[in-house]
Amino acid sequence: MNPFGGRFDSFAAKMRAKKIDMALLCDACDIYALSGAKCDAGVLAVLPSVRAKSVLYTDFRYIPEVNRLCPWLATGDISRLSGKKPFAARGAVKKRIGFDPGISHARFLSFEKAFPGAEMVDVSADIASARAVKTAGEIEKIKAAAALNDKIWGRVERRFRAGMTERDMARLLRREMVEFGDGEAFPTIVCIGANAAECHHVPDDTVWDGKEPVLVDMGVTLGGYCSDMTRCIKPARASAAYRKVYNAVLEANRLAAAAAKPGVTGRELDAVARRYLSKAGFGRAFGHSLGHGVGLEVHEPPYASRKSDWILEPGMTVTIEPGVYLEGNLGVRIEDLAVITDDGCEILSHSEK
Secondary structure: OOOOHHHHHHHHHHHHHOOOOEEEEOOHHHHHHHHOOOOOOEEEEEOOOOHHHOEEEEOOOOHHHHHHHOOOOEEEEHHHHHOOOOOHHHOOOOOEEEEOOOOOHHHHHHHHHHOOOOEEEEOHHHHHHHHHEOOHHHHHHHHHHHHHHHHHHHHHHOOOOOOOEHHHHHHHHHHHHHHHOOOEOOOOEEEEHHHHHOOOOOOOOOEOOOOOOEEEEEOEOEOOEOOOEEEEEOOOOOOHHHHHHHHHHHHHHHHHHHHOOOOOEHHHHHHHHHHHHHHOOOHHHOOOOOEEEOOOOOOEEEEEOOOOOOEOOOOEEEEEOOEEEEOOOEEEEOEEEEEEOOOOEEEOOOOOO
């Protein structure tokens, strides 16, 4: 049974409601999310009215795998899409064609050529909405990735020693991710001391003296799904300024986690943490959004930001990562990965804060 069949049918229903005759998707993650087929060279042609006529065009490398994983889905040779009538056999004349604007310009022009006179309709919001709610199987995989992230952090943190550089620390984490998982979900961030004031600092040769605070943002990929977590190593004799910032960020993280539940918008969730940090005097030092979804990609819908209209639903994942960054001085970010439940959220990141 196709575990993504319900998502495919839901997406097709949205296309029918918009009177889309055919939706053409090229992004590998979008294709996988609707079909379960993994290929980085493909075009999924969704026929909203007749599921059996939907077809995944790919090349020789992937066709056997697609046939095995998705026997309900027809396959086609992607090289034929460069022909004069690449979609001619897929039904009647098409007046409205759905597409994801993330495709290359060349591919977009080829679609326009294949359907002269047809209206090209952006369906990126529909595919994003379909992907945002995870299946039960996807949630289990994300939980497994988050648990492995905790395990790796626990193993590596105690191996950090004075004299190590940020690069040394990042390498230790990376090796564990490759050994026990499928590698990094994103380039691991390690920041010593004032470097943590740079939100996405690239690890360099800064040497740890064993006394300065350290910020680590890390995520391992496992089974095709990502995890994401940020933890700080607090020095035994932290400055009063650092303690004040750390405690404020920790409380903002706690308040946002308590507020994450179905029906809350991304804007409302972001505001919970932002209001608290503003009252604590750090509003301007929290310059990024509160969080984002995590799944096949480490950054995907829904989003929790000042402008986000996403409404949280059970099955969605979201990071809760307030931060305060004082340039040239210090930076603190505490990030947990959560999944929205029927009446709140379940925090998947269990490493000590």
